[in-house]
Amino acid sequence: MSLARIHNLSISLDGFATGEPQSAEAPFGHAGERLHEWMFATRYWGAGGSEGVDNAFAERHGHGFGAEIMGANKFGPPGWQDDPDWRGWWGPNPPFHTPTFVLTHRPRPPMEMEGGTTFHFLDATPADALETAREAAGGQDVRIGGGATMVRDFLAAGLVDHMHLVQVPIVLGRGVRVWDGLEGLEDGYDVEAVSAPSGVTHLTFTRRPAAG
Numbered sequence: 001m002s003l004a005r006i007h008n009l010s011i012s013l014d015g016f017a018t019g020e021p022q023s024a025e026a027p028f029g030h031a032g033e034r035l036h037e038w039m040f041a042t043r044y045w046g047a048g049g050s051e052g053v054d055n056a057f058a059e060r061h062g063h064g065f066g067a068e069i070m071g072a073n074k075f076g077p078p079g080w081q082d083d084p085d086w087r088g089w090w091g092p093n094p095p096f097h098t099p100t101f102v103l104t105h106r107p108r109p110p111m112e113m114e115g116g117t118t119f120h121f122l123d124a125t126p127a128d129a130l131e132t133a134r135e136a137a138g139g140q141d142v143r144i145g146g147g148a149t150m151v152r153d154f155l156a157a158g159l160v161d162h163m164h165l166v167q168v169p170i171v172l173g174r175g176v177r178v179w180d181g182l183e184g185l186e187d188g189y190d191v192e193a194v195s196a197p198s199g200v201t202h203l204t205f206t207r208r209p210a211a212g
């Protein structure tokens with residue numbers, strides 16, 4: 001069974017997965033790089049990095065995926081849809097290495113990149129997008145890649161099988177929050193938490209099998 005999984009989604013104590021305003025110069029707005037400093041310190045991110053708890057979680061981002069779905073605001077800064085040459089933040093060889101579906105109300109033709117990533121642009125419901133991504137994933141899992149808005153929509157639609165969140169001990173106060181409208185989400189999941197020496201807390205939500 002191909003699962004829909006979220007990995008390394010970093011949120012502030014008050015639940016924001018990005019600050020504001022998002023721009024080409026500051027993709028995470030006033031959050032800067034603070035949501036991901038824990039990851040930059042790991043070997044997953046770069047040679048010489050730490051190999052402890054944070055690394056063990058971080059590197060799971062790379063295993064078992066045959067496709068990714070991301071929101072339009074992860075793919076580019078506000079207004080990228082008006083730039084016909086925009087090809088994402090990641091250069092000629094993006095780190096996805098699979099078909100990657102960008103949800104947008106202004107789709108464009110697919111873009112084949114180096115290293116196995118092809119960006120496809122979809123205007124579809126979360127359920128339809130997941131079905132399309134599953135077909136492309138060849139039996140492997142589908143990564144629900146963020147940002148906050150699309151994660152919230154996929155959670156609200158009951159489509160997420162497993163979620164790894166990283167709660168970073170900062171209070172952002174503003175930005176885009178994951179939790180709005182998801183009251184009682186935990187009821188459908190087994191939730192575990194591991195605190196790392198770096199100060200972040202890793203939370204895993206694993207969907208409970210349906211009763212009966």
Ligand SMILES: NC(=O)c1ccc[n+]([C@@H]2O[C@H](COP(=O)([O-])OP(=O)(O)OC[C@H]3O[C@@H](n4cnc5c(N)ncnc54)[C@H](OP(=O)(O)O)[C@@H]3O)[C@@H](O)[C@H]2O)c1
Binds near residue numbers: 022028035074146151
């Ligand atoms: N903290 C983390 O770990 C993490 C992870 C990933 C990303 N991020 C950050 O989060 C930010 C982006 O998050 P966000 O909440 O602003 O936006 P987002 O979830 O990336 O994208 C939302 C946008 O995607 C399009 N969209 C979403 N669902 C759609 C659907 N079903 N059909 C068609 N279009 C759809 C819409 O854009 P249009 O209407 O414009 O088409 C919508 O406004 C960025 O700063 C990114 O770097 C953080």
